[in-house]
Amino acid sequence: MPNCDFMNRSLSLIWLAIASLMSSAAALAWEQGPVQRDHIEAELVAASTSVQPGGTVEVGLRLLPDPHWHTYWKNPGDSGLPTRLNWTLPEGASVSDIAWPYPEALVMGHLINYGYEGEHLLPVTLSVPDHLEPGSELTLRLAAEWLVCEEVCIPGDARLELVVPVSADRPNPDPVHVSLFEQARQQHPQNVSWPARFSTEGSQLSVQVEPDQSLPVDRLEVFAAVENFVEHAEFASVTGGNGQLLIAQPLSPFRTGTPESLPMVLVDRVGERAWRITAEPGSLVSDGSLLAPASQTGWLLAIVLALAGGVLLNLMPCVFPVLSIKAMSLVSGAGHDQRRHGLAYTAGVLLSFALLAGVLLGLRAGGEAIGWGFQLQSPWFVGILVYVLFALGLSLSGLFDFGTRLMGMGQGLTDKGGMSGSFFTGVLACVVASPCTAPFMGTALGVAVLMPWPMAMAVFLALGFGLALPMLALSFSPALARRMPRPGPWMDTFKQAMAFPLYLAVVWLLWVLARQTDANGLAAILSGMVVLAFALWLGGKRDQGPTLSIARHVLVGLSLVLAIAALGTANRFQHEQGEAPASAWWENYTPERLAELRADPDQAVLVNMTADWCVTCLVNERVALNSDAVRQAMTDNDVVYIKGDWTRRDRAITEYLAEFGRNGVPLYVLYPRNGDEPKVLPQVLTPGLVVLALEQL
């Protein structure tokens, strides 16, 4: 019947109107007591039955979702939204941020949410204004928004009101809610300042923590307190040892960056304890001492140390001879230009250091696992330095005239009288200083490399400024310059004496080179030095006639080419990786050997790609791979341990690394027995982790 249908429709329209009126009225009014929304009950509650003027009181949002429904923590995990509180307070009152209780990891299919099931409280601390009259009332209003989900999600909100009497007496706990507040307090993580560092190499979050108490490692749960950073669905693995905790968790493929510091919550649910740590970028070395002073004070200290170190560099055997002679010429030079020379020199030093630091930091940012001293990895660089220092030494010894002839670029340019001369003296100072910085300051600068790049750059520039400082001071202070000894015949003797520290520096560099090449290579470069000396000596001779002059110039040119060729030859004799000693329990990596082992279905293999200059590699070997437990596990499980040394660039190893999408060490790969896919271990190892992986083969 059409009429009936019309009636029904009108009725339902009226009902709809009433319902929407009611719901909008409900949405506008402030409601007291518990309110019911879809699948959740909400209420604004206080911990005490009255408040004292000028005091504080805990208040909070009590939420009671239906069974199996949940709301969210401040990091909601893979989906969802944290509950939001928006307070309307009387004048003079204020509330703290939410003291979030620790969450639960809730499994949603293949994803994880961090949140709360069952009754829970989000507490804040309210500061009561002191102008309130006892006997009056305090009205708190809270607009709360939440997302409540089971499998499906329903957004909800409520405008909640709470009226609390103001009394001069000490507040009494509200018996109805006392246990709820107590539970929230217990579940609020304790803020601790345990040393903690994190790294994100290889799309993997690795956190090292040094707790000041022993923790139940086996049942510790870990929650990153920042959104969209870790892969929540892959539970963090926690291992312990040497007084450290090691937390590893893959990073989210959707992360948008790396936080400057990483707050994390560690939960011992059984013991009802929780801690909130803040990890800074960097790493802790295994003996527990801090390697990365990422704090402001640590950074300032590093700046001061670098500055002092730079000043000290002036006394190094490779630097002092060069600079002392430059200082002499500066002092004896024309007065008014001295300042500009000093500034040009400083600019030269700073620019070179900035360039070097830029290359280093750039390579690191690109994933190269290199540290300071990386320049010395290149035999070419070391070889050129040997030549430069040797030539400088010969010049000081008087074999040829300082700079009248071709003498290698740096020195040649330093002798141009103008500003560019002083600038290139600065560059030369940096070049000759670099072999000295490596052994003496490697550790300190290694620390700097772990800092955020602007801080690291500042440390390097401080070092450069320290190096330039004495010369700068000399050029700016006539009084200081007057203190310098007057030039005279003694200068020749001084020059000659200064040659010997340079020869010593050459010996040190030859030693470095000898580790990269072999006896043949060393012989080649020593011959190159003789040829170079010959060229320099001949270059300084006076000509007796045009024919002889041409012959001489050809000879000099030829000798220089020969010297460079000698360097090239030295480079071709690369240090052969010695056979692993008979007593060693590893084998050296070759692709052939690995293929052979992989062909055997009963053979499991652990591959370790390492390098002498890789601190992480060395720490991992010392702490984990070389530990008795790991060695025992390798023997018990019949695993062949293969080590590849990437100290020198090695094509086979580079290719191997590339197979795993890496361009740096360390890399640890475990090949299971039955020819299954290899497994990549994390870049920070603990004995427990390795043993466990070995036992699972």
Added chain:
Amino acid sequence: MNHRLFRLLAAAAVLAFATSLAAAPQIGQPAPDFSVVDTAGDVHSLSDFAGQKVVLEWTNHDCPFVVKHYQPGNMQDQQRMARNEHDAVWLTVISSKPGSQGHVSPEQADELTRSRNAYPTAVLLDESGDMGRAYDARVTPHMYIIDEDGILRYMGGIDSNPSRNSDDIPGATQFVVAALENLAAGRDVDPTVTRPYGCTVKY
């Protein structure tokens, strides 16, 4: 939990990391191919759209975060802009398994397109969830942009404000719009990855 079992699980989680990496699509790499039926029964593959930009939108019409963008017309505006101004293909993907929230019949899906005045090239019914898993789609809405050469150029959220309130849309950066404009101007897409926010995909 048993001590040993826990450690086994922990190690398994660590080792699973290598596999999980392989599963996630990578910016700058070819996007995973798919072969999924639309509401008209036609099968669509990524290779069908070579030479055109493709926008993928994971959806679930009952999810409050999807409603946030459909109710004021933000999603529909972006669909029109992508197709009309950028000659892009817009594929709306539903990966809800049968019986779960957001799962719809082809007729219901067409009705939703009509009633919401939506403008996708096609609505794909990924009941098996294979396409969703290939793209590691986690939430609704979850957005992906693939260029003319089949290279993944953007993945993540629809905009920069992870809220469920439509009033927040005007103040947020609309990442898909920005990425399409950058691609059209020959610039790099920035950002290429953002946080996808919303409801869990009901696989």
